[in-house]
Amino acid sequence: MTKPLRVLLVEDNEGDVEMTEHAFRDGKPACAIYVANNGVEALQFLSKQGNCSDAPTPNLILLDLNMPRMDGKQFLDCVKSDPKLKAIPVVMFTSSQSENDIRDCYERHASCYVVKPFDGKVFVETVQQVVRFWSDLGRLPED
Amino acid sequence: MKQSQTADAGHPACSAIAAAQELRPSILIVDDRKENLLATEKVLRPLQANIFKASSGNEALSLLLRHRFAVVLLDVQMPEMDGFETAMLMQEHESMRGVPIIFVTAISKEEKYASQAAEIGAVDYIFKPINSDILKSKVKVYLDLYVQREQILKLNTTLQQSNEELERFAYICSHDMQEPVRMMNSYAGLLEEKCVGSLDEKSEKYLRFIASNAKRMQKMIQDILTFSRVGREEVKIEAVDCNEIVREVLAEFEAVIASKGAMINCADLPFIATSPTLMRVLLQNLIGNALKFQDCVKPPRIEIGARAVGDAWEFSVRDNGIGIDHKFNDRIFTIFQRLHRKEEYPGTGIGLSTCRKFVRLCGGDIQFESELGIGTNFIFTIRSNNKEAA
Numbered sequence: 193m194t195k196p197l198r199v200l201l202v203e204d205n206e207g208d209v210e211m212t213e214h215a216f217r218d219g220k221p222a223c224a225i226y227v228a229n230n231g232v233e234a235l236q237f238l239s240k241q242g243n244c245s246d247a248p249t250p251n252l253i254l255l256d257l258n259m260p261r262m263d264g265k266q267f268l269d270c271v272k273s274d275p276k277l278k279a280i281p282v283v284m285f286t287s288s289q290s291e292n293d294i295r296d297c298y299e300r301h302a303s304c305y306v307v308k309p310f311d312g313k314v315f316v317e318t319v320q321q322v323v324r325f326w327s328d329l330g331r332l333p334e335d
Numbered sequence: 336m337k338q339s340q341t342a343d344a345g346h347p348a349c350s351a352i353a354a355a356q357e358l359r360p361s362i363l364i365v366d367d368r369k370e371n372l373l374a375t376e377k378v379l380r381p382l383q384a385n386i387f388k389a390s391s392g393n394e395a396l397s398l399l400l401r402h403r404f405a406v407v408l409l410d411v412q413m414p415e416m417d418g419f420e421t422a423m424l425m426q427e428h429e430s431m432r433g434v435p436i437i438f439v440t441a442i443s444k445e446e447k448y449a450s451q452a453a454e455i456g457a458v459d460y461i462f463k464p465i466n467s468d469i470l471k472s473k474v475k476v477y478l479d480l481y482v483q484r485e486q487i488l489k490l491n492t493t494l495q496q497s498n499e500e501l502e503r504f505a506y507i508c509s510h511d512m513q514e515p516v517r518m519m520n521s522y523a524g525l526l527e528e529k530c531v532g533s534l535d536e537k538s539e540k541y542l543r544f545i546a547s548n549a550k551r552m553q554k555m556i557q558d559i560l561t562f563s564r565v566g567r568e569e570v571k572i573e574a575v576d577c578n579e580i581v582r583e584v585l586a587e588f589e590a591v592i593a594s595k596g597a598m599i600n601c602a603d604l605p606f607i608a609t610s611p612t613l614m615r616v617l618l619q620n621l622i623g624n625a626l627k628f629q630d631c632v633k634p635p636r637i638e639i640g641a642r643a644v645g646d647a648w649e650f651s652v653r654d655n656g657i658g659i660d661h662k663f664n665d666r667i668f669t670i671f672q673r674l675h676r677k678e679e680y681p682g683t684g685i686g687l688s689t690c691r692k693f694v695r696l697c698g699g700d701i702q703f704e705s706e707l708g709i710g711t712n713f714i715f716t717i718r719s720n721n722k723e724a725a
Contacts, residue, residue, distance in 0.1 A: 205518070207518040207521070208518075211525070214525075258511075287513050287514060287517060288510070291568070308517065310517050310521075310550075310553055311521065311524055312520065312521030312522060312523075312525040312528075313524055313525070313528065315521055316525075
């Protein structure tokens with residue numbers, strides 16, 4: 193039995209946060225979800241600054257693109273240029289279907305790009321599938 | 336250097352004045368004799384232009400480098416650099432090349448000088464003593480032309496800017512509008528699922544209304560996005576197998592084709608060098624419309640074909656549907672224009688306008704032939720540089 197995944201969700205939309213948390217409420221797949229509302233908050237969490245001093249290091253990041261203060265691409269650059277953080281897989285989870293956004297994110301070393309499904313049920317299933325892939329099929333570096 | 340008007344547009348303090356005088360054209364008079372300069376200036380003063388004077392070819396060139404002129408009156412006989420040499424130097428300089436030159440000369444009325452002048456950019460040739468009415472009316476023609484051209488250029492820039500702004504607006508609007516619509520749809524769906532069995536019939540119906548309208552809104556936003564992307568994103572040209580695209584499009588419509596019992600006939604289509612996205616948008620919309628606009632009495636019949644016409648390919652998508660009244664010729668290609676109630680034939684009124692915008696961007700065009708109750712034939716042309724791109 194693998195240890196439950198620690199997932200950092202970087203998302204400013206309350207509705208999407210609720211739906212993502214809803215997806216893991218029954219513990220299948222088992223994971224701990226931590227939420228940051230934008231890139232700045234997420235970096236505080238990752239560097240254990242401010243009121244995040246006892247924050248765990250996540251082993252997967254789910255990242256939205258359009259956010260206030262620091263958007264997804266800027267945040268991705270920060271993570272991928274930080275030696276302590278760059279091994280954490282980042283899954284883009286956004287409503288943008290723009291070819292430019294997809295290319296940009298992979299060029300910035302995103303591990304995966306998933307478009308948020310329009311249908312609520314499919315949304316929930318998709319988030320579960322993504323996390324299940326990383327926890328069951330994908331191998332992640334040791335803590 | 337003598338100037339009757341100072342219009343130093345480079346100086347910030349003068350920029351307001353310069354803006355006001357922007358459409359006031361400038362004339363350059365070049366003559367080595369001061370009395371000639373003054374006499375010509377006097378003749379031209381009523382024309383309400385800025386008059387600049389230069390007493391040598393060199394001085395004229397230096398003014399031409401710093402200002403834009405509607406016309407230059409150039410004396411032929413001057414010491415050092417004569418009028419012809421000055422004109423030849425002007426031809427070598429990008430910014431001066433288009434400036435109309437009227438040569439003014441006292442010496443020769445021989446034909447050969449006039450033709451020499453024409454070769455180096457002269458638009459006219461007049462002889463001293465100058466008839467002031469003729470000079471004035473000739474110069475006025477060039478001033479008017481200059482002002483008209485400037486106005487058109489300015490209008491063109493303004494139009495281009497507002498067009499770009501509108502497209503950016505449409506793109507951003509649609510992009511940001513997708514989020515709330517997705518939320519409405521998602522939560523209506525999740526609520527329906529959560530409350531299954533515990534809601535009365537009316538409440539379930541209301542929830543379905545929310546979800547179905549959110550879906551319709553989503554479809555519109557997607558279509559507006561596609562429309563606004565045309566022209567914003569670079570068009571990539573590839574070797575395209577049109578048969579393959581038709582196969583993909585027909586696969587998307589598989590369910591509709593089966594439920595309506597549609598018969599689809601597709602001729603052998605060419606390989607062409609074009610944008611695969613363009614071909615897909617066109618065929619998706621035209622085949623989709625051919626399937627949609629049917630009377631539901633007889634099964635749809637659709638024929639897809641192509642023929643080479645000059646250096647282009649002409650494609651046709653013909654159906655046996657309800658047809659289009661020719662009085663709607665222009666309207667059907669205009670964005671958000673629908674000819675039917677959405678309950679009769681659903682749609683956003685964006686598809687054909689996207690088709691036309693895209694095909695025109697790629698140098699082709701789209702039109703249709705139709706007869707009410709008989710059917711419609713949509714024809715579009717696609718340019719292909721190498722017709723048989725492999």
